[in-house]
Amino acid sequence: MKEGPDIALIASLIGDPARANMLTAMMDGKAYTATELAAEAGITQQTASTHLKKLETGGLILQRKQGRHRYFALSDDQVGNLLESMMGLAAARGHVRTRTGPKDPALRRARVCYDHMAGELAVSLLDSLIGRDLIVSEGEDLSLTDSGGAYFSRFGIDLDSLNTSRRPVCKSCLDWSMRRSHLAGGLGKAVLDHTYAAGWARRVDGTRIVEFTRTGETAFRKAFDLI
Amino acid sequence: MKEGPDIALIASLIGDPARANMLTAMMDGKAYTATELAAEAGITQQTASTHLKKLETGGLILQRKQGRHRYFALSDDQVGNLLESMMGLAAARGHVRTRTGPKDPALRRARVCYDHMAGELAVSLLDSLIGRDLIVSEGEDLSLTDSGGAYFSRFGIDLDSLNTSRRPVCKSCLDWSMRRSHLAGGLGKAVLDHTYAAGWARRVDGTRIVEFTRTGETAFRKAFDLI
DNA sequence: ACAATGCTTCGGCTAGCATCGAAGTATGAA
C-alpha cells in the first residue's frame, strides 16, 4: 500500500470508453441529460445511469435535478483541464481513434460535423474539388476559384448570400477519423443542405450518421465527379 | 463512435492500481528495473513485465537496455505533469489512500516532481518570482522576463542552453498537496539541480522527499528572497 | 386518475483482463 492521492481511482473512471465519451461531451461546459449522454456514448439509458453514478461518486461530475430531467456537468474546470491534458498526451502519442466504437462504421463513412459533412465521403469530395481547381488550398485556408463559383451555381447554391455573411465560405476542417481535411464553412453547409434536399441522404435520428441511399450515393458521386 | 484523441486508452493504462503504483514510483524521474517496480506494486515479476509492456506500447514509459538489466522511466515530463494533475484532482476530491505516515509532512514540504521540485517551498518560490516580475504568468503559461533572465544568471544557470532545447524553459505544474502551481520546465529542473549542487538539500533514498538541511533551507530562502 | 417521460435499480449474462506458475530467451560471470 502506498500513501498519497489515489490516481488509479480517477484514471479508471476515465478509462472506460463509454465514460470517456460522456466526459468528452461535457467538456464544452454544458450540462446534458442522461439520455443525451447515453446516445453520445452509444449505450442504453440504464447503462449510462450506472456510469453517471460512478462518475458522480468519484467527484468528476455534478448532478442538477430540474423537473423530471437530471442534468449532468463536469464538477469544475479542474476536471476539464485534466481531460484536456490527457487529450494532449494521447494526441502526442498518436492515440487517435480511427477505429469506431461498438457498432458504427457508418460514422466513418459520412457524418455531421457541426453543420457540414465529415467522414470518408467528405474527404473524397474535397480531394476531388481541389484536383479540378474548383477550390484552391493555401495552407489551412481554402478559397473558391471562378470556375468553382460557376460549378456550385449549377446546384442552385446561392454564393452571393454566402459571401455577404460574415462566415467564411470555404474552410477546411480536420477529420479525426481520416486525419485529412474536409470542406467546412458556408459552402460546406450548403453542400450538406443540398444533399438532404436532393434526397440523397438523411440524418439517422439520435446519431451523427449521414445515411445515403444506394441511388443517393451514386447521384452524389456523379454530381461531384467522385471516382 | 467519436473521433479524436483516445483518452480512454491513456486513462485505462493509468487506471490499474499496479500500473499506477509503478508510474508513481517513476515520478521522481529516475529509471527503475522491472524487479524494483514489481516490488513497488506488490506483484510478481511476470505480471509487472506485461504491465510495463503495455505502458511502453501506450507511450507512457521508455525502456533502456543496459546489460541484463532493463530500466524503465517516464517518457517525458508531459507524462509526469499529467500524473501530478491527477494527484491534484484525486486529493481535491478526497480520494487519498490515507496511511499518513511520518513521511507525509516532509513530502508536502518539498518533493521531486519528475525532474523539478514540488511542495510548499516550490509553490512559495514561484509566488515570489511572479511577485517580483521575474516571471510573468499568462494563464497556464509562464515566461521569463528580461530581469528574470539576469536574475537566474546570477546562480550560474545557463539560460542559453535551456533556450536551445525544445523543452519550454518555464512551465507551470499543478501541485497536488497545495493545489497551486509551481515551477516546472527546463528552469524548474535547473533550480533543483542548483539546490542539490549547492548542498542545500538531498534526496531521501527510496522516496520523493527533498530534505533540506537547516542551513540549506535558510540559504535557499535567502537566495530566492522567500519570506 | 391515468398515461407518458426520464431516470434508476435489479438480475443475470458475458467478455476482458489481471494474475500467477511454468517454460523460454538473453546477458554476464565462473
Added chain:
DNA sequence: TTCATACTTCGATGCTAGCCGAAGCATTGT
C-alpha cells in the same frame, strides 16, 4: 561451456465490470 541472473512469453484461471432486459420510482401533463 555451464551456471546464474534478469526479464519475457505462454497457458490457464478466476474475478471484475460492463452490458442489456425488465421492473420500479418520480415527475409532468391531460
